[in-house]
Amino acid sequence: MFPRFTLSVLVTLFWVSVCSAQKPPPPDSGPLRLVPLMFTSNKGGLFSAELGQLRVPENRTNRKSKRVTLPILKLKSRIEKPGPPIIYLADGPGAMATKEGFILESIFQPLLRNHDIILMDQRGVGRSKPRVFWESPASQPLDYFLSYENMLMQDRWASEQAVARFKRQKIDFKGYNTIESADDLKDLAAALGVKKLILVGYGYGTHLALATMRRYPGLVHSAVLVGPKGPDHLLMLPSTMDQHFQNVSDLAVKDQATRIKVANLTSLTKIILRRLDRVPVGLSVRDRRTRKMVRVELGKFGLQWIIARQLSEKKYFVELPAMLHLIAKQDYSMLRRHVERLYNETGRGISGMSYLMRLHSGATMDRLALIVRESGDAILGNAMNYPVFDVPDIWGHPDLGNSYRTQIDSEHRVLFVSGSLDPGALPSQTEEIRQGFPNGVHCVVENADHSDVLAHERAQRVILDFLVDKPVNDMRISLNPPDFLPLP
Numbered sequence: 001m002f003p004r005f006t007l008s009v010l011v012t013l014f015w016v017s018v019c020s021a022q023k024p025p026p027p028d029s030g031p032l033r034l035v036p037l038m039f040t041s042n043k044g045g046l047f048s049a050e051l052g053q054l055r056v057p058e059n060r061t062n063r064k065s066k067r068v069t070l071p072i073l074k075l076k077s078r079i080e081k082p083g084p085p086i087i088y089l090a091d092g093p094g095a096m097a098t099k100e101g102f103i104l105e106s107i108f109q110p111l112l113r114n115h116d117i118i119l120m121d122q123r124g125v126g127r128s129k130p131r132v133f134w135e136s137p138a139s140q141p142l143d144y145f146l147s148y149e150n151m152l153m154q155d156r157w158a159s160e161q162a163v164a165r166f167k168r169q170k171i172d173f174k175g176y177n178t179i180e181s182a183d184d185l186k187d188l189a190a191a192l193g194v195k196k197l198i199l200v201g202y203g204y205g206t207h208l209a210l211a212t213m214r215r216y217p218g219l220v221h222s223a224v225l226v227g228p229k230g231p232d233h234l235l236m237l238p239s240t241m242d243q244h245f246q247n248v249s250d251l252a253v254k255d256q257a258t259r260i261k262v263a264n265l266t267s268l269t270k271i272i273l274r275r276l277d278r279v280p281v282g283l284s285v286r287d288r289r290t291r292k293m294v295r296v297e298l299g300k301f302g303l304q305w306i307i308a309r310q311l312s313e314k315k316y317f318v319e320l321p322a323m324l325h326l327i328a329k330q331d332y333s334m335l336r337r338h339v340e341r342l343y344n345e346t347g348r349g350i351s352g353m354s355y356l357m358r359l360h361s362g363a364t365m366d367r368l369a370l371i372v373r374e375s376g377d378a379i380l381g382n383a384m385n386y387p388v389f390d391v392p393d394i395w396g397h398p399d400l401g402n403s404y405r406t407q408i409d410s411e412h413r414v415l416f417v418s419g420s421l422d423p424g425a426l427p428s429q430t431e432e433i434r435q436g437f438p439n440g441v442h443c444v445v446e447n448a449d450h451s452d453v454l455a456h457e458r459a460q461r462v463i464l465d466f467l468v469d470k471p472v473n474d475m476r477i478s479l480n481p482p483d484f485l486p487l488p
Contacts, residue, residue: 032191034074047112048076054120056187059175068175069129070184073098075108075117084196084221085116086467087185089205091227093357096126107460111467115198122208123184124176124353132171132352134162139289140347145302145339146280155387159394162350176353177360177400182212189219196221198467203227203424203450207234207361210433214408222413224463227425227450230433232405235363235385236424237371238378244311244423245269245379251447252321252484265321269307269379272327276300283332285340289347296343298335304383306338311423314449314482322485358388360398364405384423409436415466416440417459419448421482441472447479 034050052072059065074085086108090097097119108117124132136158143150166173185208189197198221201209206225213220214231249265277300287294310316316338323334363371371389375382382389392398414437418430427444434440443462445453453459458477466472 032072032188034072047109048078050074050076054184054188054191056123056184057175058123058180059172060180060183061174062172065172065175066170068123070123070188071098071121071127072188073119075112075119077112077114077116079114082116083114084198085118085192085194086111086198086200087118087120087188089199089201089208090122091203091205092125092354093122093204094125094351094354095204096121098126106457107454107463107467110464114468118188118192120184120188122181122353124356125351130169130171132166132176132356133349134158134165134352135349136161136347138347139287139294140343142294143297144343144346145306146297146299148301151301151305152387152390156391156394158350159355159387159391162352162355163394166352171352173356173396173398176356177398178208178211178357179215179360179400179404181208181357182215185212186216186219195219199223200463200467201225201228202454204229204234204357206425207231210408211404213410213412217410217412220412222467224415224417224466225433226417226453226463227422228416228418228430228433229425230429231361231408232364232367233425233429233433234358234361235367235371235389237367238374238380238382238384240426240429241308241311241380241384241423242378244421244426247421248311248317248320248482251481254481265324266379268324268328272324273300273303273379276303281332283336283339285336285343288344296339298339301381301383302339303335304380305386306335306342308380308384308386309342310338312449313451314421315451317449318482319485322487325487355388355391355395356398359392359395360400361404362399364402407436408433411439412437414440415463415472416442417453417463418442418444419450419453420444420446421448422450422453424450441466442474443472444476445479446476447481452479 032052032054034052037049037051038046052074054070054072055067056070057065058068088097098121111117121128124130141150141154144154145151185197189195197219199209199212201223203226206227207229209223209225210231213223245266252265276298280297280299282295282297284293285296286292307320310320319334326332326334371382371385416430416434418425418427420427427442430442434442443459445456445459448456456477456479462472462475
């Protein structure tokens with residue numbers, strides 16, 4: 001009889017168990033060694049699980065490459081001979097599959113009747129070893145948000161410190177790209193002794209899934225791609241963010257009270273940005289590192305960058321009309337909360353894995369040129385791609401090349417799921433990817449952002465039907481429109 005644990009206990013036990021267990025051999029020398037465990041999730045679901053670790057080369061192009069360790073959490077099927085395992089590919093790049101995967105419990109649990117579910121942290125993040133993260137020794141400068149020049153100077157310094165730290169740790173930068181992660185999935189299949197994998201990707205995980213389907217078409221049985229990002233989509237077009245900003249604005253002004261006070265959100269934002277460009281403001285926020293109140297200066301680019309972050313998540317952009325209305329009246333009470341949050345978040349450090357994955361994937365020259373052209377007139381400039389777009393030289397200009405970024409053509413059976421309010425993966429972008437997938441179907445969730453595409457029960461049912469091989473066709477699912485914060 002295996003012991004039972006809650007998920008909160010499992011998180012700690014997971015790493016202790018894996019580290020204390022005998023290390024498994026490389027994937028090509030035998031099966032993956034796993035430790036059995038039973039646990040109860042936060043939602044009360046009872047799971048039979050196995051814990052282990054996969055050791056793979058850090059850089060497969062280097063014969064002398066050291067090994068990196070990837071933690072594995074395998075949720076056991078209820079039958080003796082299950083179908084192809086379902087591999088969850090986490091968002092980011094940089095999110096933890098061994099933690100994030102549990103947001104999909106309502107989808108995954110029924111699938112355990114016929115499939116094992118595998119959660120594996122990607123190289124460089126989570127509980128993988130080495131963890132490629134540089135922790136900042138101090139808080140951000142108080143004038144960090146004052147201007148683009150100030151932000152860039154600080155972020156270039158931080159990148160220089162991170163790169164120096166990783167080089168001292170002998171991190172091989174060439175090993176942290178999406179192709180190596182696709183190779184990790186091939187090695188995982190070999191270690192598990194299976195010939196096919198079902199891929200469920202979320203955000204960046206879809207980018208990895210697509211790369212795997214191109215590189216190892218015979219390895220993939222089928223895939224679900226939620227918030228799809230194609231091979232040339234990790235850098236966003238400023239016009240795409242402009243369109244999303246307009247979509248949010250149109251939804252906001254459908255409310256009569258908002259329409260009376262804010263007739264045009266775009267025009268109001270431009271007025272505020274021009275004013276901040278001339279006269280920056282100082283805001284008192286709490287520095288969580290020092291636990292003291294500090295006065296942070298905010299200028300035009302700082303606000304553009306903050307708004308770009310707000311627009312990425314519904315829980316934040318529903319506050320945007322009210323916040324801009326107050327700023328226009330020189331009331332910064334709502335803005336102060338967002339400045340405090342992002343001042344502290346940006347001061348934590350740098351995920352080298354996230355930077356390197358994005359830089360390796362990069363963008364075609366045509367897309368880079370388009371980003372530069374569009375940023376001149378876009379309301380937020382190129383803030384949505386900052387700072388990765390601005391520091392590639394410090395990281396050595398890592399790049400997988402334009403062949404990596406060409407359209408993917410595949411006969412795989414794929415379900416694409418996109419939200420109409422997800423600026424990083426709008427339905428129009430998904431349709432670009434889908435052109436190469438004659439057996440692909442597209443589910444559009446109206447009024448869904450990136451985080452709540454999976455929250456709707458009907459969307460979950462579509463994914464579940466697809467994964468159990470029920471017929472699924474193109475469809476649109478509607479959520480209720482966002483509830484915007486009332487204007488004062």
